[in-house]
Structures are given as C-alpha cells and as structure tokens.
C-alpha cells in the first residue's frame with residue numbers, strides 16, 4: 404500500500420526542493436539573463452564578448468556542438484568522434500533522439516535547446532531541416548571567435564548571417580551522402596564529396612574536418628550551391644525516376660522489375676563507362692544521333708498507347724539528346740527540326756490508353 408508522505412509545511416527544506424524541481428520541470432527561469440547578455444556560472448557578461456574559456460588547444464580540433472540529433476547530426480557526431488574530433492555538446496528537443504545520440508556518441512553536454520550550446524563551443528553545426536536553418540540562425544547570436552555552419556545542400560552559408568557578431572564566421576558543410584541509416588552513412592562518408600563554404604580560414608578547417616572523416620572537400624563558387632544540389636538530386640532521384648520509367652516500359656514487354664534491371668542495368672553501366680572514357684557528348688547513341696524519324700515515331704506511338712505516363716520524360720530527354728547530337732555535328736539542323744516537330748506533336752496528341 405502507498406505510504407502517505409509528510410504534509411506540506413512539515414519539512415520546509417523538502418518543500419523548497421520540490422517546488423524548485425517543479426519550477427525547473429516547467430522550464431521557468433527565476434533568475435533570467437538580461438537581453439543581449441549571457442552567464443557563465445554566477446557571472447553575467449555582455450553578449451558580444453569573446454569566449455576565452457572555450458578555446459581549443461593549438462593544433463587540436465575545435466570544440467564542437469551539434470544542433471539537431473537527426474539523421475545527419477547523429478551520423479556526423481559518430482564519424483567525427485571516431486576521427487578524433489570529439490563532440491562537446493548536442494541539442495535536440497526530442498528526449499528519445501537525445502538518448503540515441505548519447506548512446507552512439509561520447510558527448511559531454513546534452514541540451515534540449517540550442518542556445519546553451521553557444522556558451523560552450525567554438526564550432527556550431529546546425530544539422531536541422533532546410534526550412535529551419537534560417538529562422539534558427541536568426542534566433543541565435545554568436546560570440547567573437549565562434550563559427551557556425553549548416554549541412555544543407557540547397558542553402559548557401561549566407562542564410563546564417565543573422566547569427567553573426569563581430570569576429571564570427573559562417574560556413575557550410577554538405578556531405579553528398581544519403582543519410583538513410585547511421586552506420587551506413589558513416590561508412591559512406593569515406594570517399595564522399597563534401598561541399599564546403601566559408602572564408603579561407605574556416606574553409607581550411609572544414610577541409611581538415613572533411614578529410615578527417617575520410618571525405619573529399621570541394622569548395623563551391625559563391626552562388627552556385629542550388630545548381631550543385633539540383634545536379635545531385637538529378638544524379639540520385641532523377642536516375643531513380645528514369646529507372647522507374649524504364650521498368651514501366653519493361654512491363655509492356657513482359658519484364659518484371661528485376662528483369663528490367665537485369666537487362667537495362669548493364670546498358671546503363673556501359674553508357675556511364677563510355678561517358679567517363681569518351682566524354683558525355685561522344686557517349687550519346689540512338690535514333691536522335693541519326694535523325695531516324697521513323698523509329699522516333701514508333702516509340703512515341705507505343706508510349707502514347709501503353710505507357711502515357713512516360714511520354715513527358717522521353718520527350719524531355721529526346722530534346723536534350725537532339726541538342727547534343729547537333730553540337731556534336733552528328734545531326735543536321737534540318738533533321739533535328741523535323742524530330743522536334745514530331746516530339747511536340749506527340750505531347751499535344753491525346754494519348755490512347757490500353758483498352
């Protein structure tokens with residue numbers, strides 16, 4: 404049977420401890436830091452002062468904090484720790500993710516909110532969703548001597564500018580890896596490309612960090628990040644969309660998905676080998692290089708009849724192929740024009756679904 408405890412008032416020490424615990428659990432700060440300032444232990448300091456107490460030793464990696472214990476934050480935490488770049492602090496609002504991070508990474512400090520991390524580290528890594536990076540940076544303010552980076556492939560480093568103060572740096576560190584599973588991602592970082600942004604000093608440190616985890620750093624030209632990321636999306640998701648269209652046409656020919664991959668896979672690999680050996684333009688083959696209008700028409704009729712959902716993709720690829728064939732000098736502009744007319748007509752014609 405549950406024993407009754409003391410009544411309130413019987414033990415003032417215990418009552419006070421319980422009240423303080425309840426206040427802390429409710430997230431209420433009874434001694435808030437004035438706006439623009441922050442505190443170390445009992446001492447309150449202005450917001451723009453440098454942090455002499457969080458300097459790493461010369462030649463040593465910076466003191467690192469990660470905001471976001473999701474797919475990328477956790478895998479980077481594991482990879483960096485194994486590479487001898489320890490993670491001092493992590494922030495995640497989710498208790499389960501915090502625990503998972505702690506179970507995988509030997510981390511000194513674990514927070515629910517990102518703000519306290521800024522009091523304790525030199526390098527802040529924001530590994531949060533793209534849409535969160537800007538608003539989160541706008542809610543944080545760095546101290547002199549600190550650097551902040553994000554891991555987004557789509558955003559430039561400038562999105563972090565609102566967090567800057569005198570003597571701070573911003574950058575980006577985008578691994579070209581699909582972070583589906585932590586351990587597989589850590590392995591995949593070996594040999595992966597990491598796009599880095601930042602001024603010379605920060606970029607050099609980020610390049611060291613990339614090399615430490617076995618990756619190859621590349622520095623992108625300012626303003627080129629979105630195009631670089633779009634290419635990555637075409638190389639991954641775009642190729643999958645193409646494979647899906649190939650499998651749909653394979654089904655028309657009686658092949659299941661495995662059959663299509665078995666038959667067309669080697670053709671794709673051979674084409675990639677040719678492009679690597681000869682260059683992309685020289686590797687182009689097929690009816691578009693020959694001006695073979697009859698073959699093109701038969702393809703378009705088959706697509707309209709049996710796989711109308713593939714028509715757009717085929718026409719888009721064919722237009723790009725015609726452009727390449729012309730540039731290569733393989734196709735006369737007149738033949739290219741005829742094929743373009745056939746392609747445009749196929750998109751306008753109502754498709755004929757299979758009865």
Ligand SMILES: NC(=O)c1ccc[n+]([C@@H]2O[C@H](COP(=O)([O-])OP(=O)(O)OC[C@H]3O[C@@H](n4cnc5c(N)ncnc54)[C@H](OP(=O)(O)O)[C@@H]3O)[C@@H](O)[C@H]2O)c1
Pocket residue numbers: 470471472473474475476494495496497500517530531532533535539554555556557577578579580581582583
């Ligand atoms: N996934 C990939 O394959 C991949 C590859 C390269 C780059 N990236 C980039 O890496 C970044 C992170 O992606 P991810 O896949 O790791 O995302 P994720 O698995 O969804 O993890 C995102 C983390 O951010 C935290 N978070 C979300 N909203 C927040 C907010 N308002 N304030 C503070 N923290 C917040 C999350 O929540 P909790 O606080 O609740 O823990 C979580 O820990 C993105 O910019 C992405 O584009 C991803």
